[in-house]
Amino acid sequence: MKTLIKERIIPAKVKDVYLKWTTKDGLNTFFSQDNDIEIKPGGKYEIYFTTDKSIKHRGSEGCKVLSFTPNHTLSFTWNVPPTFESLMTK
Template sequence: MHPQCPIARNTAALAAALALAVPVHAAERALDKSVVVNATLDQAWQAWTTREGIVSFFAPDARVEARPGGPFEIYIDPGGAPGMKGADDMRVLAVQPKQLLSFEWNAPPHLPEARQQRTVVILRFEPVTDTSTRVRLHHVGWGDGGQWDQAYAYFDRAWGNVLANLQKRFDSGPVDWTAWLQQLEQMRAAAKPK
């Protein structure tokens, strides 16, 4: 249509009016990470869905049952007080074997306001070759401001580290948590009143 045509002018005016009348919402804030690991689809899936797999790259201990409603508890500090071990009391939300795993997640203990809330992590698994698998991580459900922003920044770094550890696990072997656990025990001992 020619811009001078009355229909074209009215259509443009209507579009402009609708743009002002309809609220525009920003896209949901999300963290998106991806890594290709030198592992079969079965191996990559087992790394995320079993205690042994989690301990091989993510944390020194875990309680994981890959079923809807099952625990997805990742213990960064297994000797910590109940509720302060890491991802305490988290649950699996959905499972499509060797395709999708989603679970609740919380902020670290040093962000208590955000820690009381839950976010959602969605993992997708895709074979690249017979011996390599892409793992995509999508983390949503963020609030805005204060400790929410701090938790978002924290996990922007942390998930990159977790996926790098997953890659290392298949390139050079499982993580040895001995030094980490000793460091935690030393910190606890130093914090005890004398």
């Protein structure tokens, strides 16, 4: 398995960025149309790129929160976007 690490410097306050990534409303402002997140270890971190529930893979179904430190860090599992569904089984 290959690992991908991506770092980005954001010119914003840490608290503001943390709220964007850890709240339903925050994620919807820049990343998704809908989501189901539970900020706790093992909690859901599912980001949906469509609101059409008839589609089998709308986004990051099955992804989980690994760890978090309020207003500091967030780590979560990730899978491929639904446009690359054929890669999800490889």
